[in-house]
Amino acid sequence: MTVVLDGAHLTCERVDRAARGSGIALGSTGRAEAAWRTAGLLDGPVYGRTTGVGANKDVAATDTGLDLLRSHAGGAGPVIEEFRARATLVVRLNQLLAGGSGVDPALLPVLADAVNQGLTPPIRTYGAIGTGDLTALATTALCLMGELPWTPPAGPSELSEQGGTRAGDPVPRFALAPGDALPFISSGAATLADAALACHRLGVLLSAATTVAAHSFRAIEASLEPLSPVVQRGPEQTGVASGLRALIGSTSPRRVQDPYGYRAFPQVHGAVLDALGRAERTVAEEMNAAPENPLIADGRAWHNGNFHSARVALALDALRAALVQTATLSAARLATLNDPAHTGLLPFLAERPGLSGVMILEYVAHSALAELRHLAAPVTLGGAVLSLGTEDHASFTPQAARSALAAAEPLEIVLACELVASVRALRRRGLPCDLPLDDAMHDRPLDADLDAARGLLPGLTPRRP
Known part of the structure; x- marks a missing residue:
């Protein structure tokens, strides 16, 4: 179109x-x-x-x-x-x-x-x-x-x-x-372009993250009590909890309380969606404005600093920090999927005792999570003085936008690791799961499984409105 x-x-x-x-x-x-x-x-x-x-x-x-x-x-x-x-x-x-x-x-x-x-x-x-x-x-x-x-x-x-x-x-x-x-x-059109591309792709992944979490909730029969409307506050948290309840349906909880990866999902994921929404609004405002210096308006030239993109840099710094929080919870849920205390299955969802199953997924996820943490370093703490002291401040928004765009890949990998493990856990427990991922349980290289899971993420849930 x-x-x-x-x-x-x-x-x-x-x-x-x-x-x-x-x-x-x-x-x-x-x-x-x-x-x-x-x-x-x-x-x-x-x-x-x-x-x-x-x-x-x-x-x-x-x-x-x-x-x-x-x-x-x-x-x-x-x-x-x-x-x-x-x-x-x-x-x-x-x-x-x-x-x-x-x-x-x-x-x-x-x-x-x-x-x-x-x-x-x-x-x-x-x-x-x-x-x-x-x-x-x-x-x-x-x-x-x-x-x-x-x-x-x-x-x-x-x-x-x-x-x-x-x-x-x-x-x-x-x-x-x-x-x-x-x-x-x-x-700053090139910077805003990167920021817009990053916000869109991250939005797709964060939407998919709720569906991924739903698979893990079902796989370990996590309690839905933390998703109850009575305990929610704020529109983003409330929306996350409501959407997750609808995806899960029902469970038969085995614990009074589950780990934070489940119990605090609405709070953490609601926060990242709030940060994403703020970044999207800020970037859109800048793309639809005239950043010109001088600005030609009302019959004259107005010399100004509207080319400075501090608002965008701050919004993107906050978004990247929030991404780490939601990815950390995904890695935490992955750990529970490997734990017999939560699944009732063999360690690492192995086919038989002593095998490694999906053990390696934790290493892959934490490798990607480490990269995500690196990319979350705030750029707005930097400074520069240029052009003989005439230009004495910089936002470093290009670096913030490039880091946000680069953050999509490690976030996608963390979510893919959780998805592969949760689908295997559901199948080993005989619970329904219709995602087209390999259902073989024997020990084998999982790179193809991860590639397939990454390919599924954009289509798991509709894009947020």
């Missing part, structure tokens, strides 16, 4: 859809056109248009914009994946449609055409610290100008039904005016 960009309604899910191959279409360009007309009438010093940038802010300069693009396109490290680069174009397009940049609106359909052809700029990994993705967007600008080549799509599977580079399609080109150079790159 085509994603329509209008500068007001872009969501994390729509960014993900467009990045993975859905075509895009432009909504109204009225606000962008109004800002462009205003920019053409401005008098007096305007940062980046009639002055230098950074420490050169007080130096009068004209027609230096193209040199600015060439000097700022110097990122480092590996080129980011196509879907991330495509998401960057989508986010920047949406921001430009929100108005405020003053960039020539004739640029917008050209940039949209690049997305729909599956073309991406060769954006390098390193170069931003949370005060604008200057290297990423300067590289994009040079592709538009023809000074750098677009990267063609890797294969047909990555393209939209309408898109794809076809023989005879013109290569998207646009001659940016010098005055449009800084306005085009004054954005």
Whole structure:
């Protein structure tokens, strides 16, 4: 389904859809056109248009914009994946449609055409610290100008039904005016793209986590008393408990109280969903706003710091910390599934005494959990002073967004380990389970089982509304 960009309604899910191959279409360009007309009438010093940038802010300069693009396109490290680069174009397009940049609106359909052809700029990994993705967007600008080549799509599977580079399609080109150079790159679009992709993927996994936990509840006959409506507080916790009760149905509890992995699931998982919701809202607000400096509005240029993304960095730091909490509970439930005291089965769900069964899953889960803890280190404790002291703070949101995106893999692995063990426990106890995982119980390599379980996670439960 085509994603329509209008500068007001872009969501994390729509960014993900467009990045993975859905075509895009432009909504109204009225606000962008109004800002462009205003920019053409401005008098007096305007940062980046009639002055230098950074420490050169007080130096009068004209027609230096193209040199600015060439000097700022110097990122480092590996080129980011196509879907991330495509998401960057989508986010920047949406921001430009929100108005405020003053960039020539004739640029917008050209940039949209690049997305729909599956073309991406060769954006390098390193170069931003949370005060604008200057290297990423300067590289994009040079592709538009023809000074750098677009990267063609890797294969047909990555393209939209309408898109794809076809023989005879013109290569998207646009001659940016010098005055449009800084306005085009004054954005954290690449960072917001990573943040949006991360929020969407983590949301899918966290939704699946409730179904995974439900299998474990049934496997050990955990008490449903902690899920009772009378003990819940807060909308997220209440929703988690309600959803989990519906998935489990009923159990025949054997213990007065179960370990925290079961008893505290609504509290811990409710907290991570609350953090996710806050991150999603914050990222969406930023993607549908004009981060421009200066902001062209109400007939003048407003010099400001809206490019600074402290809100996003703080929200992503909180989200990654919360992920560790919910993954830790998953690993704890995995331990109970290996324990005869909770399952009534042989240790490690082995086929016969002395065998290792799914023992190795605990090692795999804790390996992934260790990586998740590493990725949860807060970036907002850092600092930087740049450009001769003119820029004396940084949010390091790009690092927060990359870490959030990277956190999806270890979280997925932890959940897959629990799912493989819970399905085996259910089957060994003769309880119903219709998931298409291998039902062989003999000792064997479990990597294929984990791969299959990871593939099942996105479809286990519907995406949260």
